Amino acid sequence: MRKITVIGTGYVGLVSGTCFAEVGNRVICCDVDQRKIDLLNDGVIPIYEPGLEEMALRNKSEGRLLFTTEVGEAIEASDIVYIAVGTPMSETGEADMRYVMSAAKKIGEHLNDHKIIVNKSTVPVGTGELVREVVQANKKYPWTSFDVVSNPEFLREGTALSDCMNMDRAIIGSDNPEAAEQIAQLHAPFNTRIFKTDLESAEMIKYAANTFLATKISFINAIANICEKVGADVEDVAKGMGMDSRIGEKFLQAGIGYGGSCFPKDTYALAHIADKSGYDFELLKSVIKTNQRQRYVVMDKLRETLGGLAGKQIAVLGLAFKPNTDDMREAPSLTIIPELLKQGAVVRTFDPIAAEAARKLLPADVAYMESAELAAAGCDACVILTEWNEVLTMDLAKVRDRMKQPIIIDGRNSFDPKVMEQHGFVYYSVGRRPVNRLEAERKSVNL
Numbered sequence: 001m002r003k004i005t006v007i008g009t010g011y012v013g014l015v016s017g018t019c020f021a022e023v024g025n026r027v028i029c030c031d032v033d034q035r036k037i038d039l040l041n042d043g044v045i046p047i048y049e050p051g052l053e054e055m056a057l058r059n060k061s062e063g064r065l066l067f068t069t070e071v072g073e074a075i076e077a078s079d080i081v082y083i084a085v086g087t088p089m090s091e092t093g094e095a096d097m098r099y100v101m102s103a104a105k106k107i108g109e110h111l112n113d114h115k116i117i118v119n120k121s122t123v124p125v126g127t128g129e130l131v132r133e134v135v136q137a138n139k140k141y142p143w144t145s146f147d148v149v150s151n152p153e154f155l156r157e158g159t160a161l162s163d164c165m166n167m168d169r170a171i172i173g174s175d176n177p178e179a180a181e182q183i184a185q186l187h188a189p190f191n192t193r194i195f196k197t198d199l200e201s202a203e204m205i206k207y208a209a210n211t212f213l214a215t216k217i218s219f220i221n222a223i224a225n226i227c228e229k230v231g232a233d234v235e236d237v238a239k240g241m242g243m244d245s246r247i248g249e250k251f252l253q254a255g256i257g258y259g260g261s262c263f264p265k266d267t268y269a270l271a272h273i274a275d276k277s278g279y280d281f282e283l284l285k286s287v288i289k290t291n292q293r294q295r296y297v298v299m300d301k302l303r304e305t306l307g308g309l310a311g312k313q314i315a316v317l318g319l320a321f322k323p324n325t326d327d328m329r330e331a332p333s334l335t336i337i338p339e340l341l342k343q344g345a346v347v348r349t350f351d352p353i354a355a356e357a358a359r360k361l362l363p364a365d366v367a368y369m370e371s372a373e374l375a376a377a378g379c380d381a382c383v384i385l386t387e388w389n390e391v392l393t394m395d396l397a398k399v400r401d402r403m404k405q406p407i408i409i410d411g412r413n414s415f416d417p418k419v420m421e422q423h424g425f426v427y428y429s430v431g432r433r434p435v436n437r438l439e440a441e442r443k444s445v446n447l
């Protein structure tokens, strides 16, 4: 049993803290946000993540998981202090390090004994050293010592608990083998592969891994756009590519582009780090540009199919950046919906979980419906932006009968085109042949 404090009860802090408690440690999760801590102490989990509520509340009631705003006291009562605060994207694309630095200052002020300070937030290379300097400069008791370790997270929203409990790897970066070994032991119950390295390499691994995955997505999206022009099918292309074990089949799902809290932020941040280090990372800049353009590839298909958007009623199915989360950060819907409204469309939406979060971010004249079938009723077209199970299993016959015209533009390749053809939809997806193309358009293509 280790005594751990996790500073920051956002997504990463809360999931990691809960999992550390689940394997028997005593964990104090702290935050400066009193409202959030009050909610957690009242048994309300402020984010939607499958399984988290049950696991967090069980560990809380068994006394292994505590929530407080008393960060200083929590630090003093722990041997290991995790920094899991946000590093949001600043206006210049850099990671905003304000919260990491204030956590480091607080740790220095409350360093009453030897502690291992572990950074879980995604931070630019060199931050570990900076944390060391800030802690050192703010030490209240000069005789105290500490180690700094980097232990980046690789959790995916929607599957974060199982990702954490069955991690495929734990990256541990430190210049002190003893501190690294202690953090390795902390991970023993997760039955994972441990990779120990130096501080800077661990920090770099997080950026390199995320931007590589983002590159795979932009690459397959670019291939999809070419497939449409040459008449190939991107799903077969991805399958054939993925059969080469050097490439692998994962993260080759073409669509409307990546969103979420990590890929957009980390791609910008690494491009910025590279620029600052004197290397022009053109490849990564293209990945970012390709991702931004992909939103409009789907949007253009909709506009062209309908011959303009003014006065058209559009159903947007899915608002979150991906299924099984209410996270709206960098969600394609945040670009697409304002654009639809700007071009004169009327927008009705459906999202089983993220509607409430979306309401705070989207223009007021957006309607939120209880089901995909209700959202589609009376619409000129449906656009699928998130492949929620509720969308994949919607009653296609009902949707078709209720729509003004049965047109679906699928930004996530959620359906088999043959099935859509049988149901009589005009169906456009990404990198696959359209079915039941509108007659007018077919003629103009043949001309």
Ligand code: UDX
Residues within 6 Å of the ligand: 153, 154, 155, 156, 157, 158, 210, 213, 217, 250, 251, 252, 253, 254, 255, 256, 257, 258, 259, 260, 261, 262, 263, 321, 322
């Ligand atoms: C990601 C990483 O997977 C995780 O390791 C990291 O630490 C945090 O960022 P997350 O953002 O939760 O996790 O979602 P992920 O499932 O990776 O998807 C990211 C985005 O890429 C989503 O918008 C998703 O729709 C999109 N995506 C993913 C694709 O468009 N195609 C794919 O093949 C895979």
